[in-house]
Amino acid sequence: MIKKNKSRPVLNLIIRFGVMIIVISTSCQKIPGLKQMYEENLQKGKAAFHEENYSAAIRHLKTATAIHPGSQEAHYFLGYALDRKYSEIDTSNTSTNLKQQLKPLKHFKKVISIAPKYDGEIIILDPYSRITSIWGNLALMYLFKGEADSALWAFQKGKKDGGFQEALIEYNKNTMACCEENGILFTNGDNDTYPMLYLQTVENYRTDITVVNLPTLNAHWYIKQLKNDNPSGINQIPAELTDEQIDNLSILKWKTQNMSVPVYNQNGEHVDDIIWTLRSTLIDQTLRVQDLMVMRILNDNRWQRPVYFSTTVSRTNLIGLDEYLALEGLVFRLVPDTENSNSINRLRKNVLEVCSYDAVILDETQNMPDVIAVAQNYRFCFFQLMHYYYKKDDVKMAQNILHIMKEKLPESKLPYLGERLRSIIEQYENELNQIN
Numbered sequence: 001m002i003k004k005n006k007s008r009p010v011l012n013l014i015i016r017f018g019v020m021i022i023v024i025s026t027s028c029q030k031i032p033g034l035k036q037m038y039e040e041n042l043q044k045g046k047a048a049f050h051e052e053n054y055s056a057a058i059r060h061l062k063t064a065t066a067i068h069p070g071s072q073e074a075h076y077f078l079g080y081a082l083d084r085k086y087s088e089i090d091t092s093n094t095s096t097n098l099k100q101q102l103k104p105l106k107h108f109k110k111v112i113s114i115a116p117k118y119d120g121e122i123i124i125l126d127p128y129s130r131i132t133s134i135w136g137n138l139a140l141m142y143l144f145k146g147e148a149d150s151a152l153w154a155f156q157k158g159k160k161d162g163g164f165q166e167a168l169i170e171y172n173k174n175t176m177a178c179c180e181e182n183g184i185l186f187t188n189g190d191n192d193t194y195p196m197l198y199l200q201t202v203e204n205y206r207t208d209i210t211v212v213n214l215p216t217l218n219a220h221w222y223i224k225q226l227k228n229d230n231p232s233g234i235n236q237i238p239a240e241l242t243d244e245q246i247d248n249l250s251i252l253k254w255k256t257q258n259m260s261v262p263v264y265n266q267n268g269e270h271v272d273d274i275i276w277t278l279r280s281t282l283i284d285q286t287l288r289v290q291d292l293m294v295m296r297i298l299n300d301n302r303w304q305r306p307v308y309f310s311t312t313v314s315r316t317n318l319i320g321l322d323e324y325l326a327l328e329g330l331v332f333r334l335v336p337d338t339e340n341s342n343s344i345n346r347l348r349k350n351v352l353e354v355c356s357y358d359a360v361i362l363d364e365t366q367n368m369p370d371v372i373a374v375a376q377n378y379r380f381c382f383f384q385l386m387h388y389y390y391k392k393d394d395v396k397m398a399q400n401i402l403h404i405m406k407e408k409l410p411e412s413k414l415p416y417l418g419e420r421l422r423s424i425i426e427q428y429e430n431e432l433n434q435i436n
Helices: 009-016 018-030 032-050 054-067 072-085 094-114 127-144 148-160 166-177 194-202 220-228 243-247 289-301 342-354 363-367 369-374 376-391 395-408 420-435
Strands: 184-187 210-213 257-264 270-278 307-310 325-327 331-334
Touching: 032 054, 032 072, 054 072, 072 094, 072 127, 094 127, 127 148, 127 194, 127 220, 127 369, 148 194, 166 194, 166 342, 166 363, 166 369, 184 289, 194 210, 210 220, 220 243, 257 289, 289 307, 325 342, 342 376, 363 369, 369 376, 376 395, 376 420, 395 420
Parallel strands: 184 210, 184 307
Antiparallel strands: 257 270, 307 331, 325 331
16 A cells, blocks of 8 residues: 655645646646646745755756646756756766766756747756757866767767757857967857867867866866867967966965066067056955966967957956957957057958858847847947947948948847947947938
């Protein structure tokens, strides 16, 4: 005889009427008892998630998805809760980590299978980006372990599962195409890093570029990997540190002060210095390991290789170098002076000739808010180019650039996010039309 567990009436109901629930779950909103049960568990699961009680969140959200398998939001939050619970990477046990990664993955895939566009509450990334992140994270772990074939498999599987979308791959390929040979490229997050590693590993594209993800640069293992044997590219980072010195790196108490990096010419002669103000980057008046490593890389590079920051990098992560960063497309290039005349030529060529804008206006891209968000950098580049010629009183060129932007990036295919950029561009358009 099976005894009922009176302390878990919801689960007992699901077990007892499991078959019926599967049949009617897609219309559970029409059945008051099930609707209330679903709503209660969804809201309790979301609340537990936001309170970082992931075990409770998983319990409630599993119940919600059992009652209503067609709930995108329940699957989305369940995927995130599982991901947070199993977020620690065990680099010593690949099989264990793979199983943990796949648990949240199936729920993000389920969100997309229910409907191509997710309209529920967003935590940080949309479901497409979470798939990219999960498989990209796993591939990075394989690269770290020297398992290149497994990394290749992870990237390819990630694309098949709905990550590494065409518009995202196109954006990252454009970003890398804006860099000159053997560049060092600092990136910000998942959507501007993993697709680049995908391109280098799967398509063997621009392996000369050293891609350096700034948040991950706080990890000792990552620094040593990039210094000793960059697995996705042919160039390591220039860092004259021993592995022991890297292992001893930690956050550093910091007071605002001026910093400098010597500038060398092509003959290796010290000709100048760039000087900037460096403020603490954490609220407790400290510098992160990533900040220390950026300065170390700049110093040890000695201007031998071009250095770039992706336009996706937040201002805090630029460590105060803003005035020495020249926009050259989807990247800011570190320049030795603030009057670099070559940068505008590179910006014009990269925006008008090098970058492609085909995938970003595909209908499927409109289901991907993260891609739409990052693609606003295209318009930012067009606007900066247009602004340059407008200030130079070259109205015809400014009008031409505006026309190309509207043709390549129509609002009907790539909507604006927010009103600020749209209003600025509309203002310029009105002024240009009046001049004409």
